[in-house]
Amino acid sequence: MNSVKIISKILFYVTRFLAILYFAMSLHSVIALSTKWSLNIKDNGKYFQVCFPFTNKPFLLGEYYTEYIFFYFLVPISLYGLFFLLVSNVFKVFFQPKLFTEYGVKQLKWFYLGNLILPSLTALITSIFTKVEDPTEILILLHFVLGIFAYFLATIFRQGLNLQKEQDLFI
Known part of the structure; x- marks a missing residue:
């Protein structure tokens, strides 16, 4: 049972980190898309690139229209943040x-x-x-x-x- 506690503790921290990362990406994307800060628009407004904060280096890409931004970009990233949070809580149970x-x-x-x-x-x-x-x-x-x-x-x-x-x- 001790090995289960060790593995679950490691997985707890990994999945909790991923949850924080996904929620941070969601928040950063919302800020970038709503304020145009850390955002590049490409191909005459057809595509967007969310850049790393305080840089011009893109790390999230997508098509620049409302349905895509909401349903295929922000919602999935946010829901996977929630998924990893729930998984981390399950792993927490085992230690x-x-x-x-x-x-x-x-x-x-x-x-x-x-x-x-x-x-x-x-x-x-x-x-x-x-x-x-x-x-x-x-x-x-x-x-x-x-x-x-x-x-x-x-x-x-x-x-x-x-x-x-x-x-x-x-x-």
Whole structure:
């Protein structure tokens, strides 16, 4: 169990860092796109480049029209920031002193709900405004499978928590 705690702690920090990075990219992109700071417009306004702060070196690229910017650029980056935050919270569960806790069940629940609901809901809302691109269905399916797996884990954790509470009553 000690190796699980070590691995989960490492993965917690990696995924938490990725969450912060994705949220920072989202915030920087919103600022760049709304103020034109750290933003290059290319090909007569057809494409944009979000540059690293205080430089002219691009690191995020996209097509410069409203539907693309919102549905295919800002929303996915922000949602993957949320995804990595939820994953990091799940990894945090595995290096706590007690494994079966309300906190653990709650984090797994947030993770499975996020994976089961958000990708499909986002694709549905996107389809109202613009065409949903082809690889999106594969990503939705992958998140759905991940959500189902997390649901099973949450159910196991709930059962473990209930057994642990019953055991505490007998001691």
